Amino acid sequence: MAAEFLSPASRPGPVTGETPVIGLGREREVLTVALQAARHVVLEGPPGTGKSTLLRAIARDLGQAVVFVEGNAELTPARLIGQYDPAQVLTEGSAIRGVAIGGDGGGLRCRSVIICSGGFAGNRDMVLEQAPRLRSLPRLLSGGSPHAVGAGHRLLAAAGAAFTCLDHIWVYPNGTPDPCDPRGERGLGIRGLAGEIWLNADGRRFHDEGLNGGRSGTAALLAQPGQTCWCVFGETQLESLLLIDNEYFGTPAGPHPEAMARFWAESRYAWRAEGPEQLAAAAGLPPDAVRASVDEFNAAIRAGLDRDLQTGRDLRGLAPLEGPLAAIQYFPMAQKNFGGVRTDLDCRVLDESGEVISGLFAAGEVAGMAGGCINGRSALEGTMFGPCLYSGRVAGIAAAAVVGALR
Numbered sequence: 146m147a148a149e150f151l152s153p154a155s156r157p158g159p160v161t162g163e164t165p166v167i168g169l170g171r172e173r174e175v176l177t178v179a180l181q182a183a184r185h186v187v188l189e190g191p192p193g194t195g196k197s198t199l200l201r202a203i204a205r206d207l208g209q210a211v212v213f214v215e216g217n218a219e220l221t222p223a224r225l226i227g228q229y230d231p232a233q234v235l236t237e238g239s240a241i242r243g244v245a246i247g248g249d250g251g252g253l254r255c256r257s258v259i260i261c262s263g264g265f266a267g268n269r270d271m272v273l274e275q276a277p278r279l280r281s282l283p284r285l286l287s288g289g290s291p292h293a294v295g296a297g298h299r300l301l302a303a304a305g306a307a308f309t310c311l312d313h314i315w316v317y318p319n320g321t322p323d324p325c326d327p328r329g330e331r332g333l334g335i336r337g338l339a340g341e342i343w344l345n346a347d348g349r350r351f352h353d354e355g356l357n358g359g360r361s362g363t364a365a366l367l368a369q370p371g372q373t374c375w376c377v378f379g380e381t382q383l384e385s386l387l388l389i390d391n392e393y394f395g396t397p398a399g400p401h402p403e404a405m406a407r408f409w410a411e412s413r414y415a416w417r418a419e420g421p422e423q424l425a426a427a428a429g430l431p432p433d434a435v436r437a438s439v440d441e442f443n444a445a446i447r448a449g450l451d452r453d454l455q456t457g458r459d460l461r462g463l464a465p466l467e468g469p470l471a472a473i474q475y476f477p478m479a480q481k482n483f484g485g486v487r488t489d490l491d492c493r494v495l496d497e498s499g500e501v502i503s504g505l506f507a508a509g510e511v512a513g514m515a516g517g518c519i520n521g522r523s524a525l526e527g528t529m530f531g532p533c534l535y536s537g538r539v540a541g542i543a544a545a546a547v548v549g550a551l552r
């Protein structure tokens with residue numbers, strides 16, 4: 146990852162005429178205005194979509210320098226952008242009057258405040274406090290955004306808001322410790338694999354690995370000795386492997402090759418070897434059982450079975466596990482919060498007696514995606530992101546209406 150800044154330093158003076166950039170007209174306009182108004186702008190997008198080209202063109206036109214900053218584990222985009230951690234919501238009587246920052250009376254004065262700070266799956270202490278059932282796990286990793294630590298929940302609680310279903314936490318089976326975290330609490334989610342097998346501490350398969358979500362995948366993992374397993378896959382899969390939940394390793398747009406190399410070098414929970422026995426020896430698994438599990442899986446594929454007889458896994462399109470292999474040890478990882486602050490249909494925050502806290506709104510995961518808890522205890526892909534977006538829109542419209550009404 147990399148970030149570029151337009152710097153007012155060393156101005157050689159503007160050039161005449163606009164440096165041509167194909168498309169991005171709206172972005173050019175916004176950036177030019179922001180620069181003239183001395184405001185900050187974050188331009189996000191997949192690699193190769195013209196962000197740097199646009200910045201260099203604008204810099205050239207304005208005679209400004211561009212400073213290029215290369216990100217790393219310590220300087221992720223989230224750290225670059227920074228944290229804004231209001232100490233409390235300010236009230237006057239029963240009405241919201243802004244947010245306070247620090248203890249020096251500083252802050253923002255406004256008539257409506259929308260809290261949209263996400264969940265708290267990244268705060269292991271808070272997860273264990275809210276979901277006592279997870280305390281018995283030998284190891285539970287924190288996933289989701291590193292900033293999903295419940296800052297908004299704290300703010301809302303101090304303002305007298307009511308919460309519901311905070312123990313409804315979606316735990317995934319495919320987390321592995323993030324080598325960037327010296328405490329060993331943060332997890333990386335493993336995505337992008339096909340044809341992998343999961344082995345328990347006895348070297349045996351135990352589940353249809355195609356069902357790797359928070360419902361049956363996690364239940365199967367938690368039924369294994371030590372509530373852990375080893376995901377084994379062919380090295381041919383390395384290119385498609387994605388590590389999520391730490392921007393340093395990449396985003397869904399693609400992985401970072403150097404960061405990936407660091408993962409394999411530094412993780413104590415990831416191994417690569419010439420074959421099943423060597424891999425088992427490196428990972429501390431019984432070699433004979435691992436060899437037998439791999440052979441059985443391969444034999445089913447070679448026999449042309451649609452489904453394997455042991456777990457019912459759909460084998461169509463899968464390749465046998467041949468050649469050099471890799472393994473990553475999995476632990477349960479908290480990743481999404483299904484419960485949150487209670488709101489009405491306008492996303493207005495409610496207090497314990499069901500009364501609206503005037504001027505205070507909440508949207509997205511901090512509000513259990515919308516309203517407090519619309520997913521219950523389970524979810525499908527899309528039943529979280531969609532309502533987060535929608536409730537954000539509803540909250541924005543309602544908050545704007547408050548300001549208009551008060552004028």
Ligand SMILES: Cc1cc2nc3c(=O)[nH]c(=O)nc-3n(C[C@H](O)[C@H](O)[C@H](O)COP(=O)(O)OP(=O)(O)OC[C@H]3O[C@@H](n4cnc5c(N)ncnc54)[C@H](O)[C@@H]3O)c2cc1C
Nearest residue numbers: 228229230262263289292296509510526527528529530533
């Ligand atoms: C790995 C992963 C995969 C997912 N996949 C799916 C999926 O396939 N389908 C689906 O429907 N849902 C999915 N979800 C869930 C869905 O993406 C989230 O529920 C949704 O994006 C939450 O949106 P939000 O705006 O409420 O919170 P977020 O997207 O978490 O945004 C909150 C923002 O607030 C910022 N923030 C928090 N505290 C502070 C602070 N103190 N100062 C400044 N900024 C702060 C955070 O940095 C963040 O940018 C996934 C979630 C994760 C983590």
